[in-house]
Amino acid sequence: MTISRHYVLAAGGTGGHMIPAFALGEELLKRGHHVALVTDERGTKIPGCPEKIARHILPAGRMSGGPIGWLRGARAIGQGREMAKMLYRNFEPSCVVGFGGYPAFPALLGAFACKVPTIIHEQNAVLGRVNRLTASKVNAIVTAYPDVQRLKPRDKDKVHLLGNPVREEVLGLRDQSYPPLDEDGIFRVLVTGGSQGATILSEVVPDGLARLPLNLRRRLQVTQQCREEDIDAVRQKYSEHQIPAELATYLPDMPERLGWAHLVISRAGASTIAELTAAGRPAILIPLPSAMDNHQAYNVSEMVQAGGGRAIAQPQFTPTELAKQIQKIAMQPGALENAAKAAKKCGRPNAVTDLANLVESYGKAPTQKPLKAKAQHHGGFGAASPAMAKDAMAKDTFAGEGGR
Known part of the structure; x- marks a missing residue:
């Protein structure tokens, strides 16, 4: 009792x-x-x-x-x-x-x-x-x-x-399989910078995705969280690059978005890492350099060492470097699926x-x-x-x- x-x-x-x-x-x-x-x-x-x-x-x-x-x-x-x-x-x-x-x-x-x-x-x-x-x-x-x-x-x-601890909606993703991805299928990318977005992601990600090879770029479907002051400029960039993108300052259905994402590009806050590893989603992580005691740089260690993600320090976070890292993980057969499994093993x-x-x-x-x-x-x-x-x-x- x-x-x-x-x-x-x-x-x-x-x-x-x-x-x-x-x-x-x-x-x-x-x-x-x-x-x-x-x-x-x-x-x-x-x-x-x-x-x-x-x-x-x-x-x-x-x-x-x-x-x-x-x-x-x-x-x-x-x-x-x-x-x-x-x-x-x-x-x-x-x-x-x-x-x-x-x-x-x-x-x-x-x-x-x-x-x-x-x-x-x-x-x-x-x-x-x-x-x-x-x-x-x-x-x-x-x-x-x-x-x-x-x-x-x-x-x-x-x-x-x-x-x-993570939300129950995210824990429910753990029992779901990684979204199927074949050579001609839609490649879904989720971009989030924490609770209020991140300007550096708005500045770099659209141009980085535009540098991907044509056979990968034409398959992209992007959802990106942006700051209110950045969203118009980001929308213009995606339009110029002819990349389909849904933009919002807040994503109330984040667990659902995470569920269908093949790759996440995000900051490295503790809650973000916990949800990525609970759901089993590969990620490219950009630690916030101003975080107290640089804790986000340490947060990524376990997931990166396990093979569930890649980390790019903000000074090196350029469109060219982002495109390079995406190609390494997205263009090798089975690499994304293996990274998803590795990320899930880090979850608690x-x-x-x-x-x-x-x-x-x-x-x-x-x-x-x-x-x-x-x-x-x-x-x-x-x-x-x-x-x-x-x-x-x-x-x-x-x-x-x-x-x-």
Whole structure:
């Protein structure tokens, strides 16, 4: 029999941190538990949060900007920690799970103070700043890659290699065969640069595809995500090159697009890599050079070494180089299919269930105030407590200054 427990998930306001938190939250809800989410204002705007998860905004400071910025950041972190402690006294979580990002820091500090078990999940192949600061004190560290940079030897005994949770629609692709591709068939290419597209892909990909040999170029069917300010210029380029292309600033049916793609050209964010390897799709990856700690350059290592993709550093990402790499993978018989199989071998499709199992292994169900906790859930549990709501409104200035 499942015993209902309370869990708090803490994540920063970017899709890379929030999507795994949403996936775990959904799984814990299915298992009959109560879940609360701690984030910042940006996090509340990321789509996909299950409706039954209560959301709390905490101040989250960045320690940057010189002495004044440090003071503001420290003050916001301290306020967030106290608000987190208030939440934990009312909610009595069995475990707090941090997914990185600045809002996770005060939530974890509050958990340490209240002696609540803690887990951190690292989506990238480089341990993020907040996870580095808390790694020595948490009970467990969950990783998505076998080799994670900036992880200290003393903490490696806590590591569980479970992967990045992905959407159920993407997991469903794992049971589907790679799309058939014969010598005269349509060659479908999906181009995506993350949640907001990438200008460098808009500048390079159309001209790169135009440099392919005629017998391959005439078979192309392209779907590309673009920034709004780039889309007209990209449309003009494809028209000039006479390459059929569907362009959009947002692709709501991304899993379906991924399902029919023969090749993906994309950035190398953690969620992107997780979906490519879950679905088994070969890719040409262009790591974002400005990513913190250059983590996207490390994210590609496992998939590239396995033969599931190719990586091109942005300084070398030119139309000529792109055309060269596509020809290597697309014009050799069976190469794309073999790359798809190699990519799939890198996938960890059980990530969300394995993570939920780990989370359930820590802590116990609330026993001190079960009636109060139950009443909160059924009586408008989707909002913060009145005291926390008042504090959150008063501290929004610090969340805006320190947490973005």
